[in-house]
Amino acid sequence: MSTRLSKVPISPIGNTTPPHRISSLNRRRALLVAISYKGRDIDFLAAPLNELPGVERFLKNRCGFDAKDIVVLSDHPAKKHIRPTRENILKQLGKLVDGAESGDHFFFWFNGHGKQITNENRKESDGRDECIPVSFDFIRDRTKPLLSRDRYKNIILDDDLRKTLVAPLPAGAHLVALIDCCNSGTMLDLPFTLFLDHRGTEPQQDALDGHAISISASFDGKSSYSNGDPKRSLLTKAFIQTIQENFNPTIQELLQSLTTLISKDLPHDYKQNPQMGFSYRAERSEKFSI
Secondary structure: OOOOOOOOOOOOOOOOOOOOOOOOOOOOEEEEEOOOOOOOOOOOOOOOHHHHHHHHHHHHHHHOOOHHHEEEOOOOOOOOEEOOHHHHHHHHHHHHOOOOOOOEEEEEEEEEEOEEOOOOOOOOOOOOEEEEEOOOEEOOHHHHHHOOOOOOOOOHHHHHHHHHHHOOOOOEEEEEEEEEOOOOOOOOOEEEEEEEEEEEOOOOOOOOOOOOEEEEEEOOOOOOOOOOOOOEEHHHHHHHHHHHHHHOOOOOHHHHHHOOOHOOOOOOOOOOOOOEEEEEEEEEEEOOOO
8 A cells, every 4th residue: 555646635533523422331442553664674654653643533532432442553663652563463452352242342443554365274265365464573585475375474364353353252242443454355354245336255254243344445455545645544534534424324325435535535547445344244224333
């Protein structure tokens, strides 16, 4: 997601909209991971750290999250955030949903790079696993083939995300994951997928108890983009704008809005199509909530 595009106006993230409140009996926790990869053996991304403050404000001011319940991992050089190593990310993912009960709401946001490597357990229809390279301990061996599992060290696979973040959720617990990176379509390996104009193939994964939804910046094997000055990540920007204007859109309304807003920020020769994943068979008419 490092392609440089033309400047576009930056939509302000409002602080005047009253936050949406959930019963205090239900826990609400969020984990935010933003990685620029500055100084690493991979393309530098300015947008993730630019987006981070706005995502925090959005969760607190619009969605009613308490600051104490929002954990941040980033490689921002001037912030005392937890560093986004593989160990730290997996540890915080586990803590996010630890002790989850019916009625709890969890939010996970990742903004960085996304890649694909060869799948070894034959559970992926395209023969590939999606993964996120993590910052401080990411290693790439350029002598290995592009999709080889031996090419990258200290990555987090889609299998890891599903096992750590999704599988522990009990029935009635809610997770929304906003995955803003390339190759992110099935990053959580959820069994059901929806696109703007069609439904994905029927599930190949085992059933899940929790109510999990992923919102991905692009299809597997496709790129996601950032643009503007300062750089903005198109999915994150579009998602915040959509929920600011309509807190409970239908699934179809959310997909339509994300697709439209992202398309407006892309030159005519670029394409980026968001998709959604679900732990259950969702209907387009149902209401989305964080």
